[in-house]
Amino acid sequence: MIQLRPIALVLLIATTSPAFAETMSFESAAAMLGESCGKDIDANCFGVNFDAPRLKECLTRNQDTVSPQCRADYGKAFDAIQKRVAARAAVAKMCERDQKKYCADAQNVFVDVLACLLKGPRGMTLNCNKAISEAGYR
Amino acid sequence: MQLAAKARRDMARLTVCLMVAMPVAAAFAQSVAPTEDMVNQLTDLETTAELDAAVLRQQASDRVKSKVDAIALKRPPVAAQLRKLPHLNLDIQFNPDSPVIRPDSYRTLGRIADAFADPRMLPYGFLIVGHTESTGKREYNLTLSQRRADSIRDVLVTTFKISPKRIQAVGLGEEQLLDPEHPKAPVNQQIQIVTARKL
Numbered sequence: 271m272i273q274l275r276p277i278a279l280v281l282l283i284a285t286t287s288p289a290f291a292e293t294m295s296f297e298s299a300a301a302m303l304g305e306s307c308g309k310d311i312d313a314n315c316f317g318v319n320f321d322a323p324r325l326k327e328c329l330t331r332n333q334d335t336v337s338p339q340c341r342a343d344y345g346k347a348f349d350a351i352q353k354r355v356a357a358r359a360a361v362a363k364m365c366e367r368d369q370k371k372y373c374a375d376a377q378n379v380f381v382d383v384l385a386c387l388l389k390g391p392r393g394m395t396l397n398c399n400k401a402i403s404e405a406g407y408r
Numbered sequence: 409m410q411l412a413a414k415a416r417r418d419m420a421r422l423t424v425c426l427m428v429a430m431p432v433a434a435a436f437a438q439s440v441a442p443t444e445d446m447v448n449q450l451t452d453l454e455t456t457a458e459l460d461a462a463v464l465r466q467q468a469s470d471r472v473k474s475k476v477d478a479i480a481l482k483r484p485p486v487a488a489q490l491r492k493l494p495h496l497n498l499d500i501q502f503n504p505d506s507p508v509i510r511p512d513s514y515r516t517l518g519r520i521a522d523a524f525a526d527p528r529m530l531p532y533g534f535l536i537v538g539h540t541e542s543t544g545k546r547e548y549n550l551t552l553s554q555r556r557a558d559s560i561r562d563v564l565v566t567t568f569k570i571s572p573k574r575i576q577a578v579g580l581g582e583e584q585l586l587d588p589e590h591p592k593a594p595v596n597q598q599i600q601i602v603t604a605r606k607l
Contacts, residue, residue: 296525296568297443300518308511319508319559320517322567355569358525381527407527 290403293357299350306343310336322348357404364401368394446523450603452494453532459489459604461535461576465554468583472546480542480591486583490537495602497586500560505552507559517560520601521568524575533607536560537600538579542591546582554579560599574607 300320307329311318314335315328329336329344336344362380365387369376372394373386384407387398402408468486477483485491500517501510509517523529538553538560557577564570586600587593 295443295518296521297515297518300521301515304511304514311511316503317506317508320511320514320563320567351567359569380530384527 290400292406292408293354293404294350295406296351296354299347299354302343302350303347306347307336307340310340322351354406357401357406361398361401361405361407364395365398368398443519443522443526446496446519446601447526447528449496450494450523450534450601451528451532453603453606459493459535459602461578464490464535464578464580468550468578468580471583472550472581480582480585481588483583483585483588483591485585485588486580490535490584490600490602493602493604495600497598497600500556500599502556502559507552507555509559509563517563518568520560521564521570524564524570525568531607532603533574533576533605535600535602535604536564536575536577537584537602538577538581539584539586539596539598539600540582541594541596542582542585550579550581550583552579553581557599576604 303320310329310332311325314332315325318325318328326344326348329340333341361384365383368387368391369383372391373383376382376386384402387394387402388407390399464487471477471486498516498520500513502508502513503510524534536557538555538557540549540553542549554577557579561572561575561577564575565572582591582596585591585596586598587595590596
């Protein structure tokens with residue numbers, strides 16, 4: 271008897287998520303904030319610029335009055351920005367050993383090192399591989 | 409018979425799952441393209457130009473103070489060398505008479521941040537150049553454009569953690585009209601991103 275339901279589930283997961291989850295792009299996170307909270311920012315935080323700590327503080331302070339959509343999304347948007355910043359910063363650290371071991375010929379310019387690492391040298395560490403994926407470099 | 413019916417049902421569910429999953433993947437693919445264009449446009453720096461933001465600011469300020477080139481229609485650009493460098497012009501909306509960026513333009517700011525964080529862009533330094541149309545006082549416009557360029561730089565540095573060493577901000581007011589034939593046209597308010605130097 272063929273059980274198709276588990277196959278369908280595996281296929282769904284495989285199509286929607288890569289081996290390591292890529293963090294959201296800055297563009298998508300910023301767009302989410304602008305689209306979900308634009309009217310609320312105009313109404314409650316008119317003079318506050320797109321400065322993450324200040325804008326987040328203003329929206330939090332006005333949580334009771336902002337729209338449900340904004341309330342649901344603004345935390346997610348700021349978190350996404352922070353996660354991508356952290357993921358980008360983590361690559362150099364997580365890949366330090368791999369860089370020395372497999373990409374010694376790269377001119378120590380990050381773009382060359384990354385190009386080398388993206389070729390996936392045999393024996394590359396799982397942590398480096400994961401860091402590159404999460405930073406959205408693939 | 410029952411088994412065949414179950415298999416058909418499961419196949420229908422699988423099809424639905426794939427139909428849901430594919431547009432999600434497509435949406436991610438589409439959002440990549442504009443940043444890619446930006447990177448391609450801005451990484452084409454052949455000259456080793458060394459543009460200093462402070463010098464440009466001084467040039468613009470001196471001209472406004474000296475009151476030369478009073479007629480906007482005949483006014484030559486104050487920093488013609490900028491036009492020879494890789495650049496792109498963007499529509500970014502601000503609150504009226506303010507450097508505060510409108511939420512409609514957050515996406516564009518995120519896109520610039522994605523481009524600046526791209527590994528191919530890391531070896532370059534950029535200028536954010538603010539402009540205004542020719543309405544009102546020249547001196548006021550010069551100040552407003554500088555505050556707006558500073559505001560974009562601040563967002564890139566504070567919110568998206570782009571290195572401040574890579575970005576300088578310059579306001580040229582109405583001293584370098586983007587559409588010199590139509591000084592009052594809204595296109596003159598665009599922001600320019602210019603690849604200014606190789607680090």
